[in-house]
Amino acid sequence: MAFLLQLQPSLGFRNSGHRASATPIGSLSSHVDCSTQNSVHFSKWVADFRSKTLNFALSGTLSLALSLTDLRKSELNFVGVGFAEGKVGVNKPELLPKAFSTVIDVAGFLSDGQEKRIVQEIADIEKDTGFKLRILAQNYPDTPGLAIRDYWQVDDRTIVFVADPTFGNIINFNVGDSVDLDIPRSFWSRLAGKYGNIFYWKEKGEDASIEAAVMAISSCLREPVGRNNCAEVK
Numbered sequence: 001m002a003f004l005l006q007l008q009p010s011l012g013f014r015n016s017g018h019r020a021s022a023t024p025i026g027s028l029s030s031h032v033d034c035s036t037q038n039s040v041h042f043s044k045w046v047a048d049f050r051s052k053t054l055n056f057a058l059s060g061t062l063s064l065a066l067s068l069t070d071l072r073k074s075e076l077n078f079v080g081v082g083f084a085e086g087k088v089g090v091n092k093p094e095l096l097p098k099a100f101s102t103v104i105d106v107a108g109f110l111s112d113g114q115e116k117r118i119v120q121e122i123a124d125i126e127k128d129t130g131f132k133l134r135i136l137a138q139n140y141p142d143t144p145g146l147a148i149r150d151y152w153q154v155d156d157r158t159i160v161f162v163a164d165p166t167f168g169n170i171i172n173f174n175v176g177d178s179v180d181l182d183i184p185r186s187f188w189s190r191l192a193g194k195y196g197n198i199f200y201w202k203e204k205g206e207d208a209s210i211e212a213a214v215m216a217i218s219s220c221l222r223e224p225v226g227r228n229n230c231a232e233v234k
Contacts, residue, residue, distance in 0.1 A: 118213030171196030
C-alpha cells in the first residue's frame with residue numbers, strides 16, 4: 001500500500017495579448033518565416049522547461065514522501081533521488097545514536113526538553129495502543145536514511161515520521177499495514193496539510209510542527225476505531 005502525501009506543483013503559462021501591427025507587403029514573407037521560427041523555438045523551450053520542472057518535482061516528492069511503502073518488504077529509498085540529476089539513496093548508519101532512541105534529531109530541530117517530552121509521549125502511545133511511533137528529523141542529505149529500518153526494527157505496527165523541510169512540507173510518513181487498517185488514509189494528508197505546510201513551520205518553527213504532529217497522532221491513535229475516528233486533526 002502506497003500513496004504520496006505531498007502535492008505535485010502545477011505549471012501554467014499565460015499568453016499575453018499583443019495588438020497586431022501593419023507589415024509592409026515586401027517584408028511579409030520574411031516576417032512570417034521569422035515569426036514561425038520564433039514560435040518553434042519558444043514551443044521547444046516551453047516543452048523543455050516543463051519536462052525539467054516536472055522531473056524536479058517528481059524527484060523531490062519521491063525523496064521525502066516515502067510513498068508510505070512497507071519498509072519490511074522493499075528496498076525503500078528514504079531520500080531517493082534528491083534532484084532532477086538523480087542523487088542516490090542515503091544509508092549512513094554512523095549518524096544513528098549509539099544508544100537506542102525513538103527520536104533521531106540529526107537536524108537539531110528539537111531542544112533537549114522537547115525531545116524528552118516526545119520520547120515519553122511515544123512510550124505512552126506504545127504502552128496504551130501497541131503502535132510504535134518513530135521520528136527522524138533531518139535535512140537531506142544529512143540523514144541515516146535506510147539505516148533506520150533495521151535500527152528501529154520497523155514492522156506493520158510502526159509509524160515512521162520523517163521531518164524534513166527540504167521540499168516545502170516538513171511532515172512525511174511511512175505507515176505499517178496494521179496502522180493503515182485502523183487509521184483513515186486521509187488523516188495523514190490532513191495532518192501534513194495542517195502542521196507541515198511551509199507557512200506553519202516558517203512562522204512557528206520546525207520544532208512546533210513536529211510537536212503538534214506528535215500530539216495529533218497520539219490523540220488519533222487513542223480514539224475508538226470506527227467510521228468517524230480521526231475525523232479531526234487535533
